[in-house]
Amino acid sequence: MSLHPEPPDDRNLLREKIIGLGEVSLHKSYYPELQSRLAELERFRAILDQTHDAIFLIHTTTGRLADVNASAGTYLGYSKEELLAMPLASLLSQQSVRSVDLVKESARLSGSRQTWIAALLSRDGTEIPVEITARSVTFGDETYTVAIARDITDRILAEKELMIKESALESSINGILIADLVGTIIYANPGFASIFGYERGEAITGRNIETFFADPTLGKEITGYLLENGAIVNEALGLRGNGSLFHIQLSGSVVENDAGQPLCIMLIVMDITERILADQMKRETYAQLGKNIEQFAILGDHIRNSLQVIVGYAEMIDDPLIKKILDQSVRIDEIVTQLDQGWMESANVRRFLRRRGDDADPPGETGTGSSTTMEES
Structure with a gap:
């Protein structure tokens, strides 16, 4: 009998490890780790199924789907088995x-990511606009493409x-201006550029609104008034790019976010030069x-006074022609009376127009200076 027993056969040791009888069992070593990995994969799968994006795993060579998440089926109205x-x-x-x-291009450019806009077709024929992001992945010897499709319907709307x-x-013919809270212009539409004699709105951005008033201090006053009161209606003298002055009416408001915090100010400007000149002409005409x-x-x-003198002298003369003179005097008096009635009617019309306010001074600016009267809307 040998004092040292023969070492057990390697196959016996391997068998004992596999069935869990050995000191170091494969079952004891790897099974808990395997269970942990499977649980981790299940959790990851659950996360993918809960996301709102549709995820597709695509065989790059055949273009067929290898796997999809639950959202893909929900979007398109197919079961997972149908999609695969x-x-x-x-x-x-x-x-x-x-x-x-x-998709094939994404696979060729290994590791790169591509994004594009497309439309998925659901079971009922509805087209769903999506943004697709694709990237190639490799499992073993097989190349796949992971495509994530995000519904962009709300974004497109x-x-x-x-x-x-x-x-x-x-397209507005009125001038529209957007400025920050200190009066620096962020945006000017073509209407504003045209009113103030500029070719493009880009030539206006970056300037302060005070640049466009005959009285530069008015720009700061308007900005301060808006921030304090939220809205304004005003008439003033505008300053064109060539230095000429003209009459403008502006209305403005403060743009706020959902929390009620001011973001910027917006002004709408109209050229009212023709209206001001028409009002001025109307006042001069009435005057x-x-x-x-x-x-x-x-x-x-004066005519009646002279006519009375003529009638008085005629009545003192004894002549057959006196009757004709008196008859014509009466006729002249009747004509003057008709003129009086016409003047009285004209005066009544003028008083009527005055009561309506048609010949009253227009509000705001009446001269060459700029008006600083500010009214809350």
């Missing part, structure tokens, strides 16, 4: 078929709404009309 039996191209609208080429608002600002009425009344009195 479909090629990626069948889930894209006709305008988005180039996405298949972009917001961009469309913003575009409509921007077009409205750009001249009043003078004419007064002058005609005086002339009528």
Whole structure:
């Protein structure tokens, strides 16, 4: 008998490790780690299924889907089994078929990431606009592409709404100005540039609003008034790029965020030069009309005085022609009376217009100086 027993066969040791009988068991060493890895994968899978983005794992060579998350099925109205039996191209609208080429391009550019806009096609034929981000990955010898599709329907609607608002600002014939809280101009629409004699709004941005008033201090007053009261309506003298002055009416407000904090100020400017000149001409016309009425009344009195003298002398003369002189005198008196009635009607019309305020001074600016009267809207 040997004092040293033969070492056990290696196959026996391996068998004991596998079935958990050895001192160092494979089952004892790797099974807990395997369970931990599987639990980790399940948690990761649950996270992917809960995300709002649709995630596709694509066989790069065949273009077929290797795996999808739950959101992909929810978006498109298919079960996971149905999706895995479909090629990626069948889930894209006709305008988005180039996405298949972009997926292959992502695989060719290993490690790079590509992003593009496409439209997924749901079971009922609805096109869902998405932003797709794709990157290639390798598992063993197989190359895949991970494509994440994010629904951008709300973003497209917001961009469309913003575009409509921007077009409205750009096409407005009134001047629209947006400035920061110290009066530095951020945006000026073409209407503002045209009113103030500039070719483009870009030539105005960066300046202070005080640049565009005949009285530079008015810009600071308007900014301060807006920040304190929130709104303003005012008339003033504007200053064009060539140095000429003209009459403007401006209305402004403070733009606030959802928390009520001021973000910027917005001014809307109109050229009211023609209106001011028309009002001035109207006032001058009414004034001249009043003078004419007064002058005609005086002339009528003078005519009657002279006519009374003629009638008085005629009545003292004994002549057959005197009757004709008196008859014509009566006729002249009747004509003067008709003129008096016409002047009285003109005076009544003028008083009526004055009561309506048509010949009153317009509010705000009345001379060459700028008005600083500010009214809350």
